Amino acid sequence: MEVGYGSGDKTGFFTQGRRSLKAFTVQFKVKTVELARNIKKLGQDDPRRVIHSLKVGLALTLVSMFYYCQPLYSNFDETAIWAIMTVVVVFEFSVGATLGKGLNRGMATLMAGGLGLGAHHLANLSGHIGEPILLGFFVFLQATISTFLRFFPKIKSRYDYGMLIFILTFSLISVSGYRDDEILEFAHKRLSTISIGGSACVIISTVVCPVWAGEDLHNLIALNIEKLGNFLEGFGDEYFKRTGGEESKDDKKFLEGYKSVLNSKNSEESLANFAAWEPGHGRFPFRHPWKLYLKVGTLARECAYRIEALNGCLNADIQASSEVGSIIQEACTNLSIESGKALKELALAIKIMVQPSSADSHIENAKSAAKNLKSLLKSGIWEDIDLLKVIPGVTVASILIDVVTCTEKIAESIHELASKAQFKSVEPTLSTEKLHSGQIQSVKSAQMVNCSHVVINVGESTLPSPPSESSSAPNASKQRMEV
Amino acid sequence: MEVGYGSGDKTGFFTQGRRSLKAFTVQFKVKTVELARNIKKLGQDDPRRVIHSLKVGLALTLVSMFYYCQPLYSNFDETAIWAIMTVVVVFEFSVGATLGKGLNRGMATLMAGGLGLGAHHLANLSGHIGEPILLGFFVFLQATISTFLRFFPKIKSRYDYGMLIFILTFSLISVSGYRDDEILEFAHKRLSTISIGGSACVIISTVVCPVWAGEDLHNLIALNIEKLGNFLEGFGDEYFKRTGGEESKDDKKFLEGYKSVLNSKNSEESLANFAAWEPGHGRFPFRHPWKLYLKVGTLARECAYRIEALNGCLNADIQASSEVGSIIQEACTNLSIESGKALKELALAIKIMVQPSSADSHIENAKSAAKNLKSLLKSGIWEDIDLLKVIPGVTVASILIDVVTCTEKIAESIHELASKAQFKSVEPTLSTEKLHSGQIQSVKSAQMVNCSHVVINVGESTLPSPPSESSSAPNASKQRMEV
Numbered sequence: 001m002e003v004g005y006g007s008g009d010k011t012g013f014f015t016q017g018r019r020s021l022k023a024f025t026v027q028f029k030v031k032t033v034e035l036a037r038n039i040k041k042l043g044q045d046d047p048r049r050v051i052h053s054l055k056v057g058l059a060l061t062l063v064s065m066f067y068y069c070q071p072l073y074s075n076f077d078e079t080a081i082w083a084i085m086t087v088v089v090v091f092e093f094s095v096g097a098t099l100g101k102g103l104n105r106g107m108a109t110l111m112a113g114g115l116g117l118g119a120h121h122l123a124n125l126s127g128h129i130g131e132p133i134l135l136g137f138f139v140f141l142q143a144t145i146s147t148f149l150r151f152f153p154k155i156k157s158r159y160d161y162g163m164l165i166f167i168l169t170f171s172l173i174s175v176s177g178y179r180d181d182e183i184l185e186f187a188h189k190r191l192s193t194i195s196i197g198g199s200a201c202v203i204i205s206t207v208v209c210p211v212w213a214g215e216d217l218h219n220l221i222a223l224n225i226e227k228l229g230n231f232l233e234g235f236g237d238e239y240f241k242r243t244g245g246e247e248s249k250d251d252k253k254f255l256e257g258y259k260s261v262l263n264s265k266n267s268e269e270s271l272a273n274f275a276a277w278e279p280g281h282g283r284f285p286f287r288h289p290w291k292l293y294l295k296v297g298t299l300a301r302e303c304a305y306r307i308e309a310l311n312g313c314l315n316a317d318i319q320a321s322s323e324v325g326s327i328i329q330e331a332c333t334n335l336s337i338e339s340g341k342a343l344k345e346l347a348l349a350i351k352i353m354v355q356p357s358s359a360d361s362h363i364e365n366a367k368s369a370a371k372n373l374k375s376l377l378k379s380g381i382w383e384d385i386d387l388l389k390v391i392p393g394v395t396v397a398s399i400l401i402d403v404v405t406c407t408e409k410i411a412e413s414i415h416e417l418a419s420k421a422q423f424k425s426v427e428p429t430l431s432t433e434k435l436h437s438g439q440i441q442s443v444k445s446a447q448m449v450n451c452s453h454v455v456i457n458v459g460e461s462t463l464p465s466p467p468s469e470s471s472s473a474p475n476a477s478k479q480r481m482e483v
Numbered sequence: 484m485e486v487g488y489g490s491g492d493k494t495g496f497f498t499q500g501r502r503s504l505k506a507f508t509v510q511f512k513v514k515t516v517e518l519a520r521n522i523k524k525l526g527q528d529d530p531r532r533v534i535h536s537l538k539v540g541l542a543l544t545l546v547s548m549f550y551y552c553q554p555l556y557s558n559f560d561e562t563a564i565w566a567i568m569t570v571v572v573v574f575e576f577s578v579g580a581t582l583g584k585g586l587n588r589g590m591a592t593l594m595a596g597g598l599g600l601g602a603h604h605l606a607n608l609s610g611h612i613g614e615p616i617l618l619g620f621f622v623f624l625q626a627t628i629s630t631f632l633r634f635f636p637k638i639k640s641r642y643d644y645g646m647l648i649f650i651l652t653f654s655l656i657s658v659s660g661y662r663d664d665e666i667l668e669f670a671h672k673r674l675s676t677i678s679i680g681g682s683a684c685v686i687i688s689t690v691v692c693p694v695w696a697g698e699d700l701h702n703l704i705a706l707n708i709e710k711l712g713n714f715l716e717g718f719g720d721e722y723f724k725r726t727g728g729e730e731s732k733d734d735k736k737f738l739e740g741y742k743s744v745l746n747s748k749n750s751e752e753s754l755a756n757f758a759a760w761e762p763g764h765g766r767f768p769f770r771h772p773w774k775l776y777l778k779v780g781t782l783a784r785e786c787a788y789r790i791e792a793l794n795g796c797l798n799a800d801i802q803a804s805s806e807v808g809s810i811i812q813e814a815c816t817n818l819s820i821e822s823g824k825a826l827k828e829l830a831l832a833i834k835i836m837v838q839p840s841s842a843d844s845h846i847e848n849a850k851s852a853a854k855n856l857k858s859l860l861k862s863g864i865w866e867d868i869d870l871l872k873v874i875p876g877v878t879v880a881s882i883l884i885d886v887v888t889c890t891e892k893i894a895e896s897i898h899e900l901a902s903k904a905q906f907k908s909v910e911p912t913l914s915t916e917k918l919h920s921g922q923i924q925s926v927k928s929a930q931m932v933n934c935s936h937v938v939i940n941v942g943e944s945t946l947p948s949p950p951s952e953s954s955s956a957p958n959a960s961k962q963r964m965e966v
Contacts, residue, residue: 054627056626056650136548144537305745305791
């Protein structure tokens, strides 16, 4: 009995053990697969992340191999760690950030090194007992002042890292209890190893598949405006479908895209900061007007707030009655489509860096649609309808009219950007043709944007004939926006 | 003649020189005064900045004096710079940020040190030629993988600094071409100096006038909701004053306050991140539900988007006609004042950490005002009025009705926060009294909030009699909100 009991217990234990092991294996497998999927997604979302990681590995290996293979560097010995440290700390995702940090680190080390030497020299004069007291006082004073200066917004945004390194280097140099000639050597070694590390970062970051913060900012602004355009282009149809009680089954992603615009202020600002450090590259000369992008971004965000309100109307419990819907539908849909198209044209103009004149006609259309809408609202049609039924529709109409103003402002700021940044102007012959065919520009643009390096080549002579153009337009315009 | 000419020239030179010197002096004076004013303002805006700077100076001096005065530390020699470096890099404004960075640095150093030793040992086995190659490979591999992991949002938000230090320490330890026993000593020294520096930071940051990120988050959320409340409380009056053609001359700052709420997402998130590192302090126990603050913040931002739309109506070219204004004014003003009051009560409840039951009655009032407004809009008054004239007023009304929904959602989330965080409940006797006197709670709260350390003492028995209370209420409520 006892044995049987025991063996039964044992079997139970084993069964249970096997079960929990199995459960653990399954769970482990699930977790691993999930992790692998996450990693893959992270890499696929932006393959530059993988390249950046490889670049950091490369830079670090290079700097450390330097230190290994060359007996030349044996005299750096312990200070060679500064080179490694510099690479780890300075290497950032974009060229601008790396350059900014590298320059900050270099300049701060130089300045603080000089000051630190001075402080050390002064303290040396004050005798054995006075020296540590005076040095301590100097360290306290400069750390306090520098830390406080870091709170200045202007310094914080561009020189924060430099201030940190300034405090660090000053403390290191002035505190190190070396004799004067050794301290000079120390400062010299620190500066040269930092230069080696910094140069490795800057060179690898600039030469191997560079990621330019300026280009990212440029694309981000264009993408944000495009997202707003996508929403507006789809909004009219969607709203009146719901008003009519229909439930469309299409993908509604375009209605959510604008949400990221609401909170893009910080990333825009940091990108603009980094971009200011970058030299001329590709389509962007040195001193490209990056600040104007921030202006466009702010206006885009203001438009996004209006769109948030529109989205609220889309999901509200009370919808416009179909009676009201049928009256304002055409004007509202027109207005929304035209401002959407205008924004998308503006986004495209930024993307391929041409004058945004192609958007002007859409803006004019949107404005006349707004006029229509206003006169509709003014007309006598409404007398027999209950006001409460009218409200949702009227609210949408009024926000849409507001959106047109926003779109105009955005267009103005992009015109300013285009003229300051000397975007190319589209050839007049094409513009005239465009007025007839409507979509030539977009199709051509789509073809151009699809190339990995955008070539502005709008004036090509072998334009397909307008009819075939307009028939291929919808696809092209969809494709164009997925670039 | 020549002499005269020459002397004239000389006089001219001197005069000009004196003039430009004077201009320079004046300009220098102006710049200096401006700078001094900026510095003073920066300190006055948040005096904790000055204290923080002094704390950094103190920590740095202490660590460096340690190194000086104690011959005990002479064996740390060069590695003592790690202590200084740790202080400079780890000491952040808030306790949470400092603790987070310190723990990240400590843990990462420990783990990477262990791994680095292992890598070094492995490489050692592979002979003179294989060693640098294998080491280089290890460094490359771990730098690449760790850099890539830093892109994971979860890791980025909490362990980014740890990953950086992991890469750094691993590279340093595995690359350092020391003999095995020396490398152990190196790792040990690095760990102990970092501990000294880190402890100095954490202790000084926690003991000397600590700045708690959690408290900052708590206050920021309360302040943001209060700003929304301020706008709404003032909006009704302001709007209908403008509709009536009046230009009020009062200070309009309360109408601008909400703008900072639109872009507060990032600061809220980083504060919540830091707060998660903090131990229990003051009114906040360990594991205080910081994430719920983010939820409240998100809802507040959604309300702010509506308010942005209201502000747009306030500054629109077309205003509601006075005819329309007179019809909806009362309901709209009521609604806006009541939701404003509700929000301000909610903000106060967060601030002094009591159950936000005092806001419920205001929300009920706002809801009934919304009902009134709806029935007004439904009524037959409008038949004779041109719709276009009605639109601006109706838009405002419809957004306001939307705001009530937002306010309700905010209240719900704060109720959730209050129950999870176990905010004190207000004594029922007071609540009943409050229903009659209306403002007791606020006045008491104002008195409490005015103390530098808030003591929750709502149930005090020596309440002044209701009449005198209500007469002093307006001042008190104004004062309360300036805290």
